Amino acid sequence: MAGDADVVVAAKKPYYFELVAGRTYYWCACGRSRKQPFCDGSHKGTGIEPLAYKATAAEEVLLCACKKTGTPPFCDGSHNNLSEVYDRDDPDSPANRAIPMIAADADGKARLNGGCAVCTIEPETLERKGVLGHRRIIGAEDGALHQSLFYLECARGVSPVVGFGDRHVVLFVSAGVGRVVIAGRSFPIDTNAGAYVRPGETFCLENDGEAPFKVFAAACPRADAIEWHEAMASNFDDKLPKRVVGLDRHARHTMGDRFFQMLVDKSIGSDVATQFIGDIPLSKATPHRHLYEESLIILSGEGCMWTEEKKAPVRAGDVIFLPRKQLHSLECTDPGGMLVVGVIYPGDNPSINY
Ligand code: FES
Known part of the structure; x- marks a missing residue:
């Protein structure tokens, strides 16, 4: 019988895929396929079998690549816990140093790429x-x-x-x-x-x-x-x-060296509008995307919001708007960390990124 140790991490981020309604897919569960995220027969001899999934609707999905998900074939954010530290980017790399800091427009909004904005009230x-x-x-x-x-x-x-x-x-x-x-x-x-x-x-x-x-x-x-x-x-x-x-230390989930706690979510009846509160330590996250639209309020600390070609400062009281699929990275520059609260919609898991 194959165990978790027999599973190979194919990649540390899920695969974006557009399902076709009615089609059946064979998701690679062993991690050995060269046709990720789908099976190519490489599981032979491992005791692991691919998972057949029939799409009921045409939809955009994130298929698990780390093979550690608890909701196969879909990503559940498990890849964030493969290392002790949340995936980081170097804000001082030559490419990042070339990205200019922009100022807010007269309406208090700093407009980054793809509709992402930092709003000061x-x-x-x-x-x-x-x-x-x-x-x-x-x-x-x-x-x-x-x-x-x-x-x-x-x-x-x-x-x-x-x-x-x-x-x-x-x-x-x-x-x-x-x-x-x-x-x-x-x-x-x-x-x-x-x-x-x-x-x-x-x-x-x-x-x-x-x-x-x-x-x-x-x-x-x-x-x-x-x-x-x-x-x-x-x-x-x-x-x-x-x-x-309200805040409850016992309800925290870890995500590398970060934590988040769900506030409004399906446990109180909100299935697709989800609110979480979380901390970000002194660091810059690796740029990533989400399939949900997000609003994020900075409660304490300060830092910088990055997109492909622009960045803008953020501080306590500011609000970040993040469109679906927009590449972004939030950096905390505060040694004391940053506390944020976010609402994602449609979505039920703020740790799912790609
Ligand atoms: S190749 Fe991985 S399950 Fe078939």
């Missing part, structure tokens, strides 16, 4: 509705297709009722303490906690203190504007009672 640019300051940070103007991000700042009092129609809404509290009322049900929520609002539900923010209650709201798929409601419908989905998730 200027408090004076907020619009007001009652006690709520608000602004769209990421939207159609950035080329976003799958998600938009709004910044909400609630002064003392109760905010107007906010909705995003039939979309998933993923909230994150970046400062302050208060309550989020979702479809008539009230949840206390603290700094660095995430919350999930189901499609069709609305929410408001409550702040009893003097310090502003700062909340990011990601709408998935993209919403171009906030819907303001006169009253909140009491249509809370009782089948999914847990909606707020």
Whole structure:
């Protein structure tokens, strides 16, 4: 019987592939095939057999190349843990030294390659509705297709009722303490906690203190504007009672020398809009891509966001928009590390990269 030790790592990154609906593929499980990621018969004598997979739909997928995945034939991010250190790039290599640092445009956005942008939030640019300051940070103007991000700042009092129609809404509290009322049900929520609002539900923010209650709201798929409601419908989905998730050291996943913790994910009913919080040590990641669209908020520390031909500084409070398939690398230049929170959509695993 073949064991894990008999499996050869064909590559440390998955293979991007476009499946054809109805076709059956034979994924190489042994790692020896010269026609990766598919079987060429080289497994003979190893006791390992290829995995037959019939595609039910035409779709873009990442097929596991390290052969360590727990979800064969698809990548589950296991390649990130093949070494103790997350794959790094040298920011001082001759090629990287030639990449220029760019400044933000007048709207506070530094525009990198392929629609990737670093957005700085200027408090004076907020619009007001009652006690709520608000602004769209990421939207159609950035080329976003799958998600938009709004910044909400609630002064003392109760905010107007906010909705995003039939979309998933993923909230994150970046400062302050208060309550989020979702479809008539009230949840206390603290700094660095995430919350999930189901499609069709609305929410408001409550702040009893003097310090502003700062909340990011990601709408998935993209919403171009906030819907303001006169009253909140009491249509809370009782089948999914847990909606707020805070930091929990025991819920951390490792990824090389990094960690991340899922906040809003399928464990609380959000299958395709996923929020995670994680740390990045002093380092520059090897450039890579994702199949999901991502918004990333820098919570502490500073660094630099790189694409093929441009880079821009990032610091606490900034937001990064990352389109699907855009090559990128986030560098932390802070000896104390960088804390980030991200929303990916559509996707359920932020460690899957290629
Ligand atoms: S060659 Fe690897 S499973 Fe067939």
